[in-house]
Amino acid sequence: MEPDEVEPTMDPREADPSPAHAVEAGLAPALDAWASHLRWERNLAAHTRRAYAGDLANLAGFLAGRGTADWALVDHRDLRAWLADLHRRGAERTTVARRATAARVFFAWAVGTGRVPHDPAAxxxxxRADRNLPPTLDRRATAGVFEHLAARIAxxxxxxxQAVALRDAAIIEVLYSCGLRVSELCGLDTGxxxxxxxxxxxxxxxDKERATPLGVPAERALAAWLAVRPLLAGPAAGECVFVGERGARIxxxxxxxxxxxxxxxxxxxxxxxxHxxxxxxxxxxxxxGADLRSVQEMLGHASLGTTQIYTHVTNERLRDAFRQAHPRA
Structure with missing residues (x-):
């Protein structure tokens, strides 16, 4: 599971129990240690750590409400009751699935560090989360986006x-050309x-590094933006590629x-x-006509399955591939 593959949204039905309640129950110290583990040993992105922290805070609040003040006392029935409670409160299937994953990751760590004697989440x-394909831009709409950006610059x-318009055009071009996550785009440096x-x-x-091809239009848009970047960049900009209107990293x-x-x-x-x-x-x-593994590399997905979830393939494209490749097509 890759929690930060989807832009974060907060459903009010996901609201966590009071963090103070979890602290009073004595469950917070292990969560603090786990958060440090995720940051310094697993080197997970800040967004991923926040997602896991929110999921476990929700579990801690649920357990505290049942009178459980020690992670070592949690059993499989407690966790099943937690997921059932989420379902009753109307949580989306994706939310329930994500929180179950967070619990499995947490308890595997807790067993490995001797904090609990057994793994109730094993x-x-x-x-199973619904894997509905998200909406996407067709080629006509994509062309319209870049026509609009050109008109803004003109x-x-x-x-x-004009510098702001050139920056915005370069942002859209690079996002579309390279398939970057928003955090990756904001983290780009000129070097x-x-x-x-x-x-x-x-x-x-x-913190994994990869190289991704830059299309000709994106390269031109990036060069045009960098030529006027000094008009927006302030002392705090450093080497960042994209700056906000206050002059620092966007x-x-x-x-x-x-x-x-x-x-x-x-x-x-x-x-x-x-996204x-x-x-x-x-x-x-x-x-x-690109192959799926090449797209996986460009997107930086650890799992090919994630790439499959986040891509549309038209029925006509599938029929063409079948006719070209299958010996009895």
Whole structure:
């Protein structure tokens, strides 16, 4: 499971029990130690750590409400009751599945560190999460996005306004060309662009580095932005590629606003965030004939199954592949 593959949303039905309640029950110290383990030993991304922390805080609150003040006293029935309670409260299947995964990860660590004598989550099962394919941009809408960005640049009335328009165009081009996560885009530094080989060096989940090809339009948009970057960059910008209007490294929330606003200006384009552009990139690559493992490498997925979940393949593309490859087609 890769918790930060999907842009975070908070369902009010997922609201966690009071953290103070969990602290009073004596369950918090192990959670603090586990959080340090995830950060310093597992080297997980901040978003992933927050997701796991929220899931275990929810479990701790549930256990405290049942009078359980020691992780060593938790058994399989407690965990099943927790998942059933989530279901009764209307939690989505994806939420229940994610929290079951977090519990399995936590208790495996707790057994390994001697904090609990047995693993009550080893056989824990959750309902299979629905794997509905998210909406994506078709090629016509994608072309409309870049036409809109070009029109914005042309209509800019002063250098600073044009710099913002060039930055936004480069953000959209790089997200779509390279299929980056929003955190990866915000973390780009100028030294990570190999212009000779048209590659971007990206630091992704788990602090793993990968190189991803940069398309010609994206390369041009990036060069145009970097030429005017000094108009927006302040002393705190350092070597970051993209800066916000205050002059420091751009925040993921700003990137999301840019993407949503850009797509909202294009007729018939779905309301997508940065992850939607990542998904569109993968979909269009597959439709164009790219093999799944190459797309997996470009997206930085640890599992090929994750790549399959986040890509559309048209029925016609499947029929073409069958006719070309199957000996009895």
């Amino acid at each position: 056989a824990l099962r959750a309902p 209509a800019a009335e002063d250098p600073r306004e 990570g662009w190999d212009a000779d080989r048209r590659l971007l060096r990206v630091r992704g989940k788990g 925040d993921p929330r700003v990137v999301r606003r840019i993407v949503h606003a850009t797509l909202a200006a294009v007729p018939d384009a779905p309301d997508l965030g940065p 939607g552009l990542r998904h569109a990139m993968a979909t269009h690559l597959l439709e164009g």
